[in-house]
Amino acid sequence: MVIDLNNTKVGEIVAASPGTATVFRKLNIDYCCGGKISLAEACRGAGADPDQVMAELLWANEGTHIKFDQFEPDFLMDYIVNVHHRFLYDNLPEIEYYVNKVYTKHRERYDYLTELATLFVKLDAELMEHLPKEEEILFPYAKELLNARRAGVKPQAAPFGSVANPIRMMLHEHDGAGVILMRFREITQDYTVPESACNSHRVMLHKLKELDADLIQHIHLENNILFPKIEALEAETV
Ligand SMILES: [Fe+2]
Numbered sequence: 001m002v003i004d005l006n007n008t009k010v011g012e013i014v015a016a017s018p019g020t021a022t023v024f025r026k027l028n029i030d031y032c033c034g035g036k037i038s039l040a041e042a043c044r045g046a047g048a049d050p051d052q053v054m055a056e057l058l059w060a061n062e063g064t065h066i067k068f069d070q071f072e073p074d075f076l077m078d079y080i081v082n083v084h085h086r087f088l089y090d091n092l093p094e095i096e097y098y099v100n101k102v103y104t105k106h107r108e109r110y111d112y113l114t115e116l117a118t119l120f121v122k123l124d125a126e127l128m129e130h131l132p133k134e135e136e137i138l139f140p141y142a143k144e145l146l147n148a149r150r151a152g153v154k155p156q157a158a159p160f161g162s163v164a165n166p167i168r169m170m171l172h173e174h175d176g177a178g179v180i181l182m183r184f185r186e187i188t189q190d191y192t193v194p195e196s197a198c199n200s201h202r203v204m205l206h207k208l209k210e211l212d213a214d215l216i217q218h219i220h221l222e223n224n225i226l227f228p229k230i231e232a233l234e235a236e237t238v
Pocket residue numbers: 080084085131134218222
């Protein structure tokens with residue numbers, strides 16, 4: 001893609017070239033929930049040199065193989081559920097175990113653990129309510145829209161009116177998760193392991209960092225690629 005510093009949005013760059021996510025992640029530039037700003041604005045906010053960033057983006061783009069924006073919507077939804085929802089179902093209970101263990105043993109020594117444990121409980125509970133809404137309500141209806149388009153027929157009316165309604169709710173919930181992840185990064189100094197930390201403390205921070213990266217990518221795929229595809233499908237078929 002051609003990147004125009006002042007007009008191309010950060011989210012669009014990652015949507016077209018997923019490999020560029022690494023560059024934004026390194027600069028702490030939000031490319032999912034906050035991805036609707038221009039590259040120039042994002043560089044200003046991060047105090048980064050736009051020419052340097054542009055060079056790194058072009059390089060990262062070279063290594064991109066998976067073109068998520070070219071996936072059919074049903075394949076993309078299956079991918080998100082099988083990769084990213086699965087990641088959360090598998091990893092959240094394990095991270096919860098480590099957060100509880102480290103909080104219980106070391107909260108007096110490390111002040112940040114109390115806020116971290118509280119925020120993790122909140123994120124965990126919110127995600128466990130969020131995922132079924134996509135799996136049981138929004139994604140099945142989007143598949144129905146797709147099947148109707150393929151068959152050349154009108155789809156069933158959705159119980160929730162326009163897809164814009166559940167999508168608005170999902171975007172709002174993604175923003176909530178994004179705020180918690182940002183706070184995780186702040187209070188852990190980007191998941192830096194304290195020198196005196198025990199192994200459980202180390203594992204907890206490592207797993208939280210993995211959770212952060214996976215969730216950011218997951219939200220990016222939904223906000224910047226899947227949801228616009230679903231809205232376009234509705235516009236074509238209803
Ligand atoms: Fe999801």
